[in-house]
Amino acid sequence: MVKRSSHAPAADTPVADGMDRGEPAGRAAPRNRSSSLRRAIAVLDFVADFQNHKGGLRLGDLAVGLGLPKSTLVRLLAPLIESGLVSMAADTGRYRLGPRTAYLGGIYLEQLDLRSTARDVLADLVSQSGETAHLVVRDGLEIVYIDKVESPKATSVSSRIGSRQPLYCTAVGKAFLAHLPELFIMDVEAAGMLARTPNTLTTHAELRRELALVSARGYSVDNVENELGIRCIGAPILNHAGDVLAAISISGPDGRMTSGRVAQLAVLVVRAADEVSSRLGARQ
Secondary structure, three states: OOOOOOOOOOOOOOOOHHHOOOOOHHHHHHHHHHHHHHHHHHHHHHHHHOOOOOOOOOOHHHHHOOOOOHHHHHHHHHHHHHHHHHHHOOOOOEEEHHHHHHHHHHHHHHHHHHHHHHHHHHHHHHHHHHHEEEEEEOOOOHHHHHHHEOOEEEEOOOOOOOOOEEOOOOHHHHHHHHOOOOOHHHHHHEEEEEOOOOOOOHHHHHHHHHHHHHHHOOOOOEOOOOOOEEEEEEEEEEEEOOOOOEEEEEEEOOOOHHHHHHHHHHHHHHHHEEEEEEEEOOOO
């Protein structure tokens, strides 16, 4: 069963507006239209969260996950399907993201100055290290991959642009956490630190020790903590105010990126992060 999404509207959310109830819209129409829009966005977010779930989501999956009646979902899905933001497979009736999301995402990424600023640095990092390089930003308690340059070598790194991962068990996530306020770290701990692999740090004490180490040495390591067989090294990208704007990393098979090579490869990652930071006006 698909679990209830964090994007789901509250169960007691009023059912849309006067048009939904057969009542005159009146002065409440703008607020109610906004409510419908928020719920449509929640539907879109939920479909995106489970994009790879058995080839898409059934209407019943959406009803359970979002806590909305099927009739309401059909009405909310109609304009999303018409606009190409959601698609429905004719043979299975399952819902997935539509082609327009790729178009809009592409435009967004093209306009993202950070991505264009760091692109050649990522390519150089791959050339120097031989491993896959990533550029990420933070969204709440997760990191989001906004760019990736593949290693020329055989690799099983499963990341993709637009995908999300937790902060606590990724090298790039730890690069953020080491520079974030104490209250934020407490939020991460309160949200739970599930074991993704046998190496995942799952206790508050382990995470605090790790972040102290990251702060002291200037880089972070995912020691096969997020994905089996994959080791990553990350470093923060700072803006002109000294705040962490993004992070950069390299990832590769742990048989090639051995623990003995971490310090050597970390020099390259930190140098790359510093270069992007410098271009963004950070003081060196």
